[in-house]
Amino acid sequence: MPRWEYLTTPLMIHNTAAILNNWGSDGWELVQVVNGPEGxxxxxxxxxxxETN
Known part of the structure:
Protein backbone atom coordinates (compact mmCIF):
# COMPACT_ATOMS: atom_id res chain seq x y z
CA MET A 1 0.00 0.00 0.00
CA PRO A 2 1.48 3.40 -0.93
CA ARG A 3 2.30 5.96 1.73
CA TRP A 4 1.46 9.60 1.03
CA GLU A 5 2.76 13.00 1.99
CA TYR A 6 0.44 16.00 1.93
CA LEU A 7 0.76 19.71 1.26
CA THR A 8 -1.53 22.71 1.62
CA THR A 9 -0.87 25.94 -0.23
CA PRO A 10 -2.81 29.18 -0.77
CA LEU A 11 -3.93 29.89 -4.33
CA MET A 12 -3.81 33.35 -5.83
CA ILE A 13 -6.97 33.65 -7.92
CA HIS A 14 -5.15 35.40 -10.78
CA ASN A 15 -2.40 32.74 -10.99
CA THR A 16 -3.98 29.37 -10.08
CA ALA A 17 -2.89 27.45 -13.19
CA ALA A 18 0.76 28.45 -12.84
CA ILE A 19 0.79 27.58 -9.14
CA LEU A 20 -0.84 24.18 -9.69
CA ASN A 21 1.37 23.39 -12.70
CA ASN A 22 4.44 24.20 -10.62
CA TRP A 23 3.42 21.76 -7.86
CA GLY A 24 2.32 19.18 -10.45
CA SER A 25 5.74 19.22 -12.09
CA ASP A 26 7.16 18.20 -8.70
CA GLY A 27 4.84 15.18 -8.55
CA TRP A 28 2.04 16.67 -6.44
CA GLU A 29 -1.56 15.73 -7.30
CA LEU A 30 -4.41 18.13 -6.54
CA VAL A 31 -6.94 16.57 -4.16
CA GLN A 32 -9.23 19.48 -3.31
CA VAL A 33 -9.59 23.25 -3.31
CA VAL A 34 -11.52 24.86 -0.45
CA ASN A 35 -12.20 28.32 0.91
CA GLY A 36 -9.62 29.12 3.56
CA PRO A 37 -10.41 30.56 6.97
CA GLU A 38 -9.52 34.08 5.80
CA GLY A 39 -11.57 33.87 2.59
CA GLU A 51 10.87 4.57 -0.36
CA THR A 52 14.65 4.42 -0.60
CA ASN A 53 16.15 1.21 0.70
Whole structure:
Protein backbone atom coordinates (compact mmCIF):
# COMPACT_ATOMS: atom_id res chain seq x y z
CA MET A 1 0.00 0.00 0.00
CA PRO A 2 1.48 3.40 -0.93
CA ARG A 3 2.30 5.96 1.73
CA TRP A 4 1.46 9.60 1.03
CA GLU A 5 2.76 13.00 1.99
CA TYR A 6 0.44 16.00 1.93
CA LEU A 7 0.76 19.71 1.26
CA THR A 8 -1.53 22.71 1.62
CA THR A 9 -0.87 25.94 -0.23
CA PRO A 10 -2.81 29.18 -0.77
CA LEU A 11 -3.93 29.89 -4.33
CA MET A 12 -3.81 33.35 -5.83
CA ILE A 13 -6.97 33.65 -7.92
CA HIS A 14 -5.15 35.40 -10.78
CA ASN A 15 -2.40 32.74 -10.99
CA THR A 16 -3.98 29.37 -10.08
CA ALA A 17 -2.89 27.45 -13.19
CA ALA A 18 0.76 28.45 -12.84
CA ILE A 19 0.79 27.58 -9.14
CA LEU A 20 -0.84 24.18 -9.69
CA ASN A 21 1.37 23.39 -12.70
CA ASN A 22 4.44 24.20 -10.62
CA TRP A 23 3.42 21.76 -7.86
CA GLY A 24 2.32 19.18 -10.45
CA SER A 25 5.74 19.22 -12.09
CA ASP A 26 7.16 18.20 -8.70
CA GLY A 27 4.84 15.18 -8.55
CA TRP A 28 2.04 16.67 -6.44
CA GLU A 29 -1.56 15.73 -7.30
CA LEU A 30 -4.41 18.13 -6.54
CA VAL A 31 -6.94 16.57 -4.16
CA GLN A 32 -9.23 19.48 -3.31
CA VAL A 33 -9.59 23.25 -3.31
CA VAL A 34 -11.52 24.86 -0.45
CA ASN A 35 -12.20 28.32 0.91
CA GLY A 36 -9.62 29.12 3.56
CA PRO A 37 -10.41 30.56 6.97
CA GLU A 38 -9.52 34.08 5.80
CA GLY A 39 -11.57 33.87 2.59
CA UNK A 40 -8.89 32.87 0.06
CA UNK A 41 -8.56 29.55 -1.72
CA UNK A 42 -6.43 26.74 -0.30
CA UNK A 43 -5.26 23.76 -2.36
CA UNK A 44 -4.71 20.33 -0.79
CA UNK A 45 -2.21 18.16 -2.66
CA UNK A 46 -0.67 14.71 -2.19
CA UNK A 47 2.14 12.60 -3.65
CA UNK A 48 3.44 9.14 -2.90
CA UNK A 49 6.44 8.85 -0.61
CA UNK A 50 9.32 7.29 -2.50
CA GLU A 51 10.87 4.57 -0.36
CA THR A 52 14.65 4.42 -0.60
CA ASN A 53 16.15 1.21 0.70
Missing amino acids: GLVAYLKRPIV
